[in-house]
Amino acid sequence: MHSQILCSGSAVVAARRMRRILGSVLGREGWRNHEVRLINTNSGDTVKIGELSYKIKTPRNPELVPVKHFSDSLPQTVVQHLRWIMQKDLLGQDVFLIGPPGPLRRSIAMQYLELTKREVEYVSLSRDTTETDLKQRREIRSGTAFYIDQCAVRAAVLGRVLVLEGLEKAERNVLPVLNNLLENREMQLEDGRFLMSSERYDKLLQEHTKEEMDAWKIVRVSEDFRVIALGLPVPKYKGNPLDPPLRSRFQARDVYYLPFKDQLELLYTVGPNVAAERVSQLLSLATTLCSQESSNLGLPDFPVDNLLPALHVLNAFPMLSSQQLVQRLYPYKSILGKEGRNAVEGVLSRFEILDARQPAPSSILSVSRTKDVEGHADVTLSVADKDVTFQVPAGMKDLRSPNSSSTFISTPSHSQLMADMMQSHMVKDICLIGAKGCGKSVIAKEFAEMLGYSIEPVMLYQDMTARDLLQQRCTLPNGDTAWRPSPLVTAALEGKLLLLDGIHRVNLGTLAVLSRLLHDRELDLYDGTRLLRWDRYQELKEQLELSDQQLQERSVFPIHPSFRVLALAEPPVLGSSSSRGQQWLGPELLTMFLYHTVTPLSREEEMHLIQGLTLNVPKEAAEQLLHLTHSLRQMNDPTAQSLASSLSTRQLLRICRRLSQYPEESIAHAVNKACLSRFLPSLARASLDKNLANCSIQDTPDAAEHTRDHSCSVKDGVLTIGSVSAPVYTPTEKMKIPDVRFYDNPQVITQHKTHSHCITTSPRSSCDSHWISSGRIQNNQK
Template sequence: MQSRLLCFSGGPAARRVRLILQQVARGRLAAERQLQPEVRALHGLRGGYDSGDTVTIGDVSFKLKTPKSPELVPLNYMSDNLAQSVVQYLRWIMQKDLLGQDVFLIGPPGPLRRSIAMQYLELTKREVEYIALSRDTTETDLKQRREIRAGTAFYIDQCAVRAATEGRILVLEGLEKAERNVLPVLNNLLENREMQLEDGRFLMSAERYDKLLQEHTKTELDGWKIVRVSEDFRVIALGLPVPRYSGNPLDPPLRSRFQARDVYYLPFKDHLKLLYSVGSNVSAQRISQLLSFATTLCSQESSTLGLPDFPLDSLSAAVQILDSFPMMSVQAIIKWLYPYHILLGKEGRTAVEDALKRFELQDSESPLLPNRIKKVEQIHGSKTLQADVTVQIAEKEVKFQVPAGTRPLKLCSGSDAFIKTSSHKQLLAEMMQSHMVKDMCLIGGKGCGKTVIAKEFANMLGYNIEPVMLYQVK
């Protein structure tokens, strides 16, 4: 929707229009005032509350219970500055939880959906059973795994069975990646809270189990191998919309088991407020231009041109780097997040560069980038393993902290197999900047030295390396 300036002259018609606009404005202000108590009620109950306390989001309240396994309750997902849209998502999930319904959060790639699910679990002190689905996930990974010990076969309960019997929330991520013959095993568990297990036990809903318990003893039900499914058991599924993104579309019977909610990117206003709080040393205009550019690449018009979505959730990491290095080039950081010069063809690169020009983010001269790492020093007395790193950029030296490993730190490995060139020094300094806020991925041709650079980087920060060979399935 485009914003336009409306001008009215005198007359009865103009007065009527002004009256209508005043009523609309008052209605919008009243709606915003109604949303504010939700944030205050939510923030007022964060922290060390006990069993029997109540968490309230707006007009929805949830009574807390003491978790049996506190180590399974997510931590450090809640923040003091929750976006209003996130509060609305949490309120909706709480409504469905109170109704005993499973939910399906569907939206574009990124950590937002998982973060919302974990924030709700932390807020309500609920235990989680998490599984990331893939093409290799089988029925055994969800129900029971068979093990042989000393010549005897045992069945070990997996995530779905543990969540059902212990009253936990089962988080299924990547629903679109699972094979079509895997998820139907959950159909009856989702709809009727019932499931037949390989070891002979039968999971039964709490309501039916309690009715049977009125007519039979607990010993009889145990002899029949009937297990009660907890009334607190819920499922939160996370997935991408198919067919826009690649994956398997959901079967209609399975899809009908969930209450779905479209979790798109944060609204522009909420995202801008979040970035302002992260980058206090970055100008507001620069942050606004960066977010406008990223939002443009996630629009429907950009997807029509074949451009991949910009990772909007990683903008906070980019702003953190700019906050520590305000002299750095914005276009260079954009290339770290969105390597369009590698991923796209000529037309795609032209479209991205046109967007950079439109939002005044293109470098007019050679960009300022870090030259080399000057110092790497261990921080002693810290609760977490940290290192002080000093990087030279232009003629300035900037000092910042990064996570470190357990081994001694070495600025130079001294290996005869690796000779640092100026490009290697610059790459290692850029990797150190990325490591300050996020994980990284080195992209390059075969034999260009990616593994050697990774080992040198690990030696600098005292990390142990664990190689994992990946392959592409055709």
């Protein structure tokens, strides 16, 4: 008898295990396919997914319901995710969608909320998120301080769905403030109110009146309140592991990439002009680089979601090689060491994608305004001896034909890069990766002027916060508190080209707040303002039959369809383990942009550039300078590479401009100043001296330099120090001109002479501040 019970129990366990195994192989719902249906009845609309049904309620604020996220043809995997979320919603449970980086998890959540007509309160968590961003924030109006409910409180009271994205980004002491709200639907607020679950509130309401409950400051939490959390699995990805009590509040589901078959069908519809074999090869490569074996080799995940925009490019330009496309999606040569590059190239060769040939030369032939479509331009490219015309977003200013700028000297490598950028600009935002001083900003400016864009530059830095990127707190003249939009928000509303200069410096947790803007063109700001993608805004406007002014009164604004982001970054430092986090280009950031690498110019191109921008530079001096620079760049020695970085293209142009005005100056002296040789370690200084000698560059000190008279005089509005002259400015605000006691001595006068045409390279000190201030006094500069 006992043995029979054991056998039957073992059979039950074995059967359950087999169901789980088959479920993981065939999908969580086994062989069953589910259909999403909307049923209209007299009692209201009902959504059915399989055997589950949800009765739709009329939203009180329909402008908060997502629009144009739901697709008519959904893969069965997505339908199963939607069914699971509906199941948990009907049970009154909060859910946690966990999976690899990309917009898929957020897209599934928004599709469900659009399907069920639920209002959304969205918040992107970062390391700067505080308790006040979730609960209540104190504001001042007309001299009176009071509290304003934030996303979590509004969602709880009004029965909305709170979407928390990036749980792994938040500090560990922030999210536990929501523990009681998640488990018991209760929360104590700073203004004295207490949120109480609907069940307890209704029981108390049977014994007490509504007025008594209001006097006790008890607020009912709606029974429709739900939380959908989105996050990455940690520790595979970077971030803070979830607090165990918080983790237990959610029902979690693994939302992995779509199955191979579903992805393939989706890519086939996007790229009808692309051979099916090429599409299959690209998807096989992406799947391989997302496998556990690739992770064990230290390879970042391939951005599978970016295959869709990449196929759009390949559909318009079928003559492009697959390897060129892979480089834009996965710039492995910039982010991986030698072993990693060999591993990726092994996978490329396995799927017959590796192409040893040089890419076909391409260039921009013409740019003209599109007649029928506003905010677009027709661009004609010459690719592999074929002319291809296509449409790209463009700015509001006048377009400029290529190679017509007097300040931009085009080279073959720049021409190729601009053509590649134009292809990527058609479908997605761009990131330029290149060493400092290689010309990224100049290329970005030329690209913007060619397409008629106004540039909105944003300089990024290491300690930048999410508020610095989106909105900053300010105080009005009457003492009231307010939110001031950042240049990023202004650029999105006005259709400018946002130039993010230095994304390699910003903390990844801060930059993640832009993920939704870059993927979906949507943004929720701290003051409650919502920015929507242009077509979604127009759809919302038609559905609600509201004017632009009425939507703006409800804090809903459209993002201009011409708005684009162009990011600039330096390549990751391979093998770096510094606390500054130089390995910035990880799986999450790979999904946000298409990447282009600014390669160093050849010696002939750099010579052509210098002669075009500095007309009077001595040719012999320029050749000596380039000989030294390129000999340093070709060395594998880290010391030589460090010296070569000090002699970037930008620095070479500065040196040549100075030599064109003062040809008698020593090249060695200019190089030593550019490399800060006085402050280099002895080994690096010796290496620089050796390379100078090898290139026949000798330092000839001027014996009369210390005895030369550098007199200082101001005559007819011109300041003259020795042989150098500069105009004296007429200031409009004299209070901004420094006023210091200045002692006229030869060393400081010599520094003023140098400062008239270049920036000092000496270390900062109080003495430097003194002579800079005194120089501004003499020039009357602010």
